Amino acid sequence: MTDxxxxxxxxxxxxxxxxxxxxxxxGATAGLTHLWLGSNSDAPVALRETGGFKAVYVIARDDQxxxxxxxxxxxxxxxxxxxxxxxxxxxxxxxxxxxxxxxDGGRHSNALTSPNATGYMLSRARDxxxxxxRRLIASASPLQSSPDYARQERDIVRxxxxxxxxxxxxxxxWEDTDQAIFGDSAYARRTLGTPATITTFDLAQAQALHDxxxxxxxxxxxxKGPVTPADVTRAxxxxxxxxxxxxxxxxxxxxxxxxxxxxxxxxxTVDGISTPQLxxxxxxxxxxxxxxxxxxxARDILLGMMFSTQAGSLVRPLRYDAFTARTIDAGLHTLSRxxxxxxxxxxxxxxxxxDTLYAETSQHLTTxxxxxxxxxxxxxxxxxxxxxxxxxxxxxxxxHALFDAYVQNAHFATSAELRAATHALSYAEFNTFTxxxxxxxxxxxxxxxxxKL
Amino acid sequence: xxxxxxxxxxxIALFSLTACKDDTNRVISQHTSTLGYEFTLMPITESRVxxxxxxxxxxxxxxxxxxxxxxxxxxxxxVMLTGGTTDLPPADIANLLExxxxxxxxxxxxxxxxxxxxxxxNYADDVLPVLADLFQRPxxxxxxxxxxxxxxxxxxxxxxxxxxxLMWDASRVALLGNxxxxxxxxxxxxDALRSATLDDVKTWHSASFAYRPAAIVVTGAxxxxxxxxxxxxxxxxxxAAPLDPKPLLSPLDIQATTIFLHLPEVEKxxxxxxxxxxxxxxxxxxxxxxxxxxxxxxADSPLFTAIRTDLGATYRMGVEIAPYSRSQRALxxxxxxxxxxxxDARDAIITSYTAFRTAPDLRPMPDFAxxxxxxxxxxxxxxxxxxxxxRELMLQGRDPQDYHVxxxxxxxxxxxxxxARLTNAFPASNTLMVxxxxxxxxxxxxxxxxxxxxxxxxxLD
Numbered sequence: 001m002t003d004x005x006x007x008x009x010x011x012x013x014x015x016x017x018x019x020x021x022x023x024x025x026x027g028a029t030a031g032l033t034h035l036w037l038g039s040n041s042d043a044p045v046a047l048r049e050t051g052g053f054k055a056v057y058v059i060a061r062d063d064q065x066x067x068x069x070x071x072x073x074x075x076x077x078x079x080x081x082x083x084x085x086x087x088x089x090x091x092x093x094x095x096x097x098x099x100x101x102x103x104d105g106g107r108h109s110n111a112l113t114s115p116n117a118t119g120y121m122l123s124r125a126r127d128x129x130x131x132x133x134r135r136l137i138a139s140a141s142p143l144q145s146s147p148d149y150a151r152q153e154r155d156i157v158r159x160x161x162x163x164x165x166x167x168x169x170x171x172x173x174w175e176d177t178d179q180a181i182f183g184d185s186a187y188a189r190r191t192l193g194t195p196a197t198i199t200t201f202d203l204a205q206a207q208a209l210h211d212x213x214x215x216x217x218x219x220x221x222x223x224k225g226p227v228t229p230a231d232v233t234r235a236x237x238x239x240x241x242x243x244x245x246x247x248x249x250x251x252x253x254x255x256x257x258x259x260x261x262x263x264x265x266x267x268x269t270v271d272g273i274s275t276p277q278l279x280x281x282x283x284x285x286x287x288x289x290x291x292x293x294x295x296x297x298a299r300d301i302l303l304g305m306m307f308s309t310q311a312g313s314l315v316r317p318l319r320y321d322a323f324t325a326r327t328i329d330a331g332l333h334t335l336s337r338x339x340x341x342x343x344x345x346x347x348x349x350x351x352x353x354x355d356t357l358y359a360e361t362s363q364h365l366t367t368x369x370x371x372x373x374x375x376x377x378x379x380x381x382x383x384x385x386x387x388x389x390x391x392x393x394x395x396x397x398x399x400h401a402l403f404d405a406y407v408q409n410a411h412f413a414t415s416a417e418l419r420a421a422t423h424a425l426s427y428a429e430f431n432t433f434t435x436x437x438x439x440x441x442x443x444x445x446x447x448x449x450x451x452k453l
Numbered sequence: 454x455x456x457x458x459x460x461x462x463x464x465i466a467l468f469s470l471t472a473c474k475d476d477t478n479r480v481i482s483q484h485t486s487t488l489g490y491e492f493t494l495m496p497i498t499e500s501r502v503x504x505x506x507x508x509x510x511x512x513x514x515x516x517x518x519x520x521x522x523x524x525x526x527x528x529x530x531x532v533m534l535t536g537g538t539t540d541l542p543p544a545d546i547a548n549l550l551e552x553x554x555x556x557x558x559x560x561x562x563x564x565x566x567x568x569x570x571x572x573x574x575n576y577a578d579d580v581l582p583v584l585a586d587l588f589q590r591p592x593x594x595x596x597x598x599x600x601x602x603x604x605x606x607x608x609x610x611x612x613x614x615x616x617x618x619l620m621w622d623a624s625r626v627a628l629l630g631n632x633x634x635x636x637x638x639x640x641x642x643x644d645a646l647r648s649a650t651l652d653d654v655k656t657w658h659s660a661s662f663a664y665r666p667a668a669i670v671v672t673g674a675x676x677x678x679x680x681x682x683x684x685x686x687x688x689x690x691x692x693a694a695p696l697d698p699k700p701l702l703s704p705l706d707i708q709a710t711t712i713f714l715h716l717p718e719v720e721k722x723x724x725x726x727x728x729x730x731x732x733x734x735x736x737x738x739x740x741x742x743x744x745x746x747x748x749x750x751x752a753d754s755p756l757f758t759a760i761r762t763d764l765g766a767t768y769r770m771g772v773e774i775a776p777y778s779r780s781q782r783a784l785x786x787x788x789x790x791x792x793x794x795x796x797d798a799r800d801a802i803i804t805s806y807t808a809f810r811t812a813p814d815l816r817p818m819p820d821f822a823x824x825x826x827x828x829x830x831x832x833x834x835x836x837x838x839x840x841x842x843x844r845e846l847m848l849q850g851r852d853p854q855d856y857h858v859x860x861x862x863x864x865x866x867x868x869x870x871x872x873a874r875l876t877n878a879f880p881a882s883n884t885l886m887v888x889x890x891x892x893x894x895x896x897x898x899x900x901x902x903x904x905x906x907x908x909x910x911x912x913l914d
Contacts (some may be wrong), residue, residue, distance in 0.1 A: 163789055
């Protein structure tokens with residue numbers, strides 16, 4: 001009757017934060033193999049010979065029958081200079097060509113557009129690897145589509161917008177905070193577009209964007225399954241008709257979002273919600289003097305400290321010592337390779353105003369960031385290390401991390417690298433990280449009340 | 454596997470592993486604890502496996518009896534999990550479990566209460582007493598009860614239900630009738646929620662766990678004696694024999710009619726096509742799973758082709774098997790549909806389903822079966838997934854040993870079996886019930902039109 005999935009402080013959600021994919025595990029025989037291969041061999045293998053691709057990774061897995069192949073272009077909505085959402089529409093058109101580029105259909109196919117990347121995925125039999133690669137590289141061939149299909153797919157994109165955005169009262173609030181923290185920069189662009197921009201999409205626009213973004217020399221291929229790097233190399237070597245670029249590629253790097261030193265705070269009422277909510281968002285540039293694995297490790301420790309129920313955490317004073325926040329949720333994500341985005345949502349307990357909730361949350365968050373408890377830091381760090389050590393399937397964890405890195409245009413760090421960074425992270429380095437978060441590049445706060453109480 | 458070096462390496466690895474495993478690894482056996490609990494054990498003695506999972510299920514008739522408050526079980530499990538124990542406040546319990554890399558969960562359905570805990574075996578002495586207190590002696594703290602109740606009240610009385618959620622409310626009114634089970638599953642009676650008390654929760658707690666579990670499974674790094682002791686510690690003295698809730702469950706009432714929920718103010722339309730499926734027997738769960746994926750799984754499936762590719766009526770369609778209880782199952786085909794294409798979509802769903810049921814293209818079946826088999830094998834490496842799988846088998850009345858053949862069962866399903874299952878167990882097209890909801894009632898001219906889910910009974914025989 002209730003959905004607690006979005007509430008990290010709801011206790012009947014498992015308290016164990018499983019390292020991504022760690023327990024998805026492998027089949028019995030292969031799982032044993034991975035255990036004995038050791039941490040270095042759990043990393044994806046980067047091929048030296050990449051054919052027409054920019055990079056190729058192979059994750060050899062004996063515990064699956066089919067080969068999963070993903071091809072990522074480092075261009076998403078943030079790179080799109082045309083109507084908002086066009087990158088997503090283009091992905092729909094290209095995906096149709098990829099999945100139908102053969103005689104046996106594309107049942108196990110998918111595609112995605114993120115703010116940073118566009119990816120095409122196929123999962124097919126091991127013996128079909130050469131054909132699978134040919135299908136994927138067809139995504140870089142000149143975009144062809146009948147006008148009727150292009151129009152119908154534009155309607156499908158609108159259906160997808162309706163599916164994801166309509167009946168979600170907080171959708172526009174989050175879009176509003178995107179504008180508040182990112183201004184008019186590419187970081188504020190909406191991947192799904194808007195109903196107004198979707199109606200403007202046409203095939204010619206999509207073809208123009210395709211020519212500038214879908215070039216294999218910029219693309220990374222990830223292969224996971226019962227194949228060896230040699231198998232993949234042979235399949236790549238057999239390709240003799242690489243698509244030829246038809247335009248100069250767009251720049252991969254995206255200009256920095258605007259700096260807004262003043263807090264953007266607003267109160268509003270929203271139809272269709274029943275619970276008052278606090279939303280707090282901040283952006284930060286990357287932390288000087290910390291490597292990427294160090295930053296990720298510090299991020300994970302900080303989140304662990306926030307949600308610990310010990311003294312010095314964020315949750316303890318707000319949810320346990322006093323009934324101030326009935327729920328608290330938060331995240332700290334990388335913004336491409338340029339920075340970090342922090343968000344926090346909370347709902348007040350009975351009798352607590354949004355102003356009180358905001359004031360107390362801010363106070364405890366500031367305390368945590370400026371002077372995090374050294375003992376709690378050590379405890380959470382130890383727990384994280386223990387979880388890296390108890391990961392039964394680090395190869396799978398690395399596979400997920402590699403995939404996510406390309407979706408987010410982030411650096412990829414292996415589980416072993418992150419463990420080492422966590423182990424080596426000193427309290428002083430951690431405090432450098434947390435203090436950096438006290439001075440955001442931009443920040444927004446929303447105090448949201450239901451229209452009907 | 455693909456090179457002499459690799460093959461040799463795997464052999465060395467497997468040979469070496471014999472040193473850290475024994476002949477009990479993943480052997481499933483039945484035991485009785487000192488206090489008399491019967492349980493199923495599967496030790497996992499593989500290298501690096503230190504976790505232990507205990508998974509149980511209690512049959513329950515609370516949600517099926519008239520006069521019971523349908524909100525109490527949900528409130529009860531939240532109070533048990535969040536309110537602390539008589540000895541430890543909630544924050545300390547949460548911290549202990551986090552520190553020991555352990556967790557516990559409990560949740561309720563119409564006819565069962567499911568509980569599960571997991572902990573590394575070297576922390577058993579730290580964690581089990583606390584988990585036992587949480588289960589047997591929760592604090593039943595009034596302040597936490599009030600907090601949880603107010604949260605649920607806001608969620609239940611808010612104006613947040615989507616078109617789809619309202620349509621499914623209407624469908625449950627039809628399928629379940631005016632029963633306590635409907636009240637539990639729809640959760641719309643806010644007066645009942647407001648009237649629930651902490652004493653009600655205490656009554657539910659003592660009544661529900663006065664019975665022995667219908668299934669207890671232990672997996673992981675533990676032997677039979679320690680597993681039995683852990684169970685005794687968690688559950689204390691066993692109570693009466695498990696209940697049988699089945700007599701209180703009415704068959705789903707699925708009538709071949711069309712009902713449209715007219716909601717003039719909403720912006721989109723949705724459709725749900727529902728048919729009756731028989732309870733799970735033998736390996737039918739696997740066959741059914743394969744069947745619905747053959748029909749609706751993937752971009753070239755018959756359902757996707759008909760509704761999205763050919764008609765362009767939706768972004769996504771879904772087909773699933775909905776378990777209203779362990780013995781009440783339905784086939785559900787659903788999706789958001791462009792309002793102007795609702796009638797065409799309804800016809801295309803029925804047409805494609807009819808063609809699939811009577812003359813399915815089974816060529817993709819081996820590929821799907823291999824993928825499911827891979828997934829089962831991968832999931833079963835996990836200690837907790839193994840426990841949940843074995844518990845599910847037991848509740849289906851199957852032999853727990855089938856855990857070892859679930860993957861190969863998928864691969865062994867034949868086209869003849871599939872065709873027979875579709876013919877004999879899947880609902881005929883002329884028995885399907887169609888629900889629609891949206892802003893335009895004229896899309897289904899023949900439908901019984903209602904404006905609120907509670908009016909659904911007016912459309913039924």
